[in-house]
Amino acid sequence: MSSGRGSAPRRTPAHHLSKDYTRTVLSWLESHGRRTVNGRQVLELEMSKVDQLARLRAAGIETPRTVAAVGRHHVIQAAAAVPAPFVTKHNQGGKGLGVRKFERHAELADYVDSEEFEEPQDGITLIQEYVVPARPSITRVEIVGGEFIYAIEADTARGGFQLCPADACAVDPATGQPIMPPGATLAPEIGQQLFSLREGFDHPIIEKYLDFARTNGIEVCGIEFIESVDGRILTYDVNTNTNYNAVVEQAAPRSAPRALAQYLRSVAENL
Structure with missing residues (x-):
């Protein structure tokens, strides 16, 4: 048997398929009974902030109020449920990927309609309360x-x-x-x-x-x-x-x- 540590790769445009390669390797190892550290299921958790927040709340751990929008056309509608100010972030993120703060809902509408809008890799944008620290x-x-x-x-x-x-x-x-x-x-x-x-x-x-x-x-x-x-x-x-x-x-x-x-x-x- 061999051991390995599953590690989710950076979600950058030049390496956008590396997470899928990692899934494949971990699945192959685990299907042959190989011992992995932070294996395939942990990789899936790493790749989804929606999954992380849901599991944290299920464990009784408080998280910021968050809604998820699937597709660009649903972002503005989803944001209506979160009072301003708020932040947006990508479901698959890393190093602050896609994180922006908005003081008003109108600012978000302008951003979503502009060429500056960053399309998340999996199409899921999170709208999250801005926590005043x-x-x-x-x-x-x-x-x-x-x-x-x-x-x-x-x-x-x-x-x-x-x-x-x-x-x-x-x-x-x-x-x-x-x-x-x-x-x-x-x-x-x-x-x-x-x-x-x-x-x-x-x-x-x-x-x-x-x-x-x-x-x-x-x-x-x-x-x-x-x-x-x-x-x-x-x-x-x-x-x-x-x-x-x-x-x-x-x-x-x-x-x-x-x-x-x-x-x-x-x-x-x-x-």
């Missing part, structure tokens, strides 16, 4: 092999909607300059870090996430939430192809990549 940050809880490793905090003032912790996400490969992400209110500077360890984080949401991961067969993930100004903790994303940040790793009491390597070794030794 208690402070300009989100938290990401890292889980490996059923264990909570640590939590990181991401600066949304400079990171906006694009909160990928990998170093490669922060710099434009063409110019070498920091990327001004969509939704950011402050321009990032060279060398400035958007991510930090959330030291001493101990909250009941951790146990809920661990139960959620076990129930859904997720062995490695990073789950993100935002704390709203009205006191809610709203979970909005489950990353099953999580990335780790070098600066956070230097401050963390336990290394997430090392924990992952140890977990994969234990899986392999028990085959």
Whole structure:
């Protein structure tokens, strides 16, 4: 037997079929009884924010109010159910793909009717309440092999909607300059870090996430939430192809990549 970790690829135009290739490989492996980590069913969860939000709510985890529109022609009608301001995002996303904030429904109507409209890869656009944060940050809880490793905090003032912790996400490969992400209110500077360890984080949401991961067969993930100004903790994303940040790793009491390597070794030794 062999082991492998299913990892959903980036949904970029140049590689739009890679997720389908990954589905095929995982299905082939699992049909032959091969052990996979974050296998085919977890890949499907990664590829659908609708699925993620539905399962989170079923697990008793609060999420932002969201409606899904299938097809461009249904976006404006679906948005009528969500008070402004709100954001739109792609059902299949990554690095803030398709995320835009609208202050009024009329702004959305103009956008949908324009050439700027970004058609989601699967045709599903989400309209989601804009959560006013208690402070300009989100938290990401890292889980490996059923264990909570640590939590990181991401600066949304400079990171906006694009909160990928990998170093490669922060710099434009063409110019070498920091990327001004969509939704950011402050321009990032060279060398400035958007991510930090959330030291001493101990909250009941951790146990809920661990139960959620076990129930859904997720062995490695990073789950993100935002704390709203009205006191809610709203979970909005489950990353099953999580990335780790070098600066956070230097401050963390336990290394997430090392924990992952140890977990994969234990899986392999028990085959």
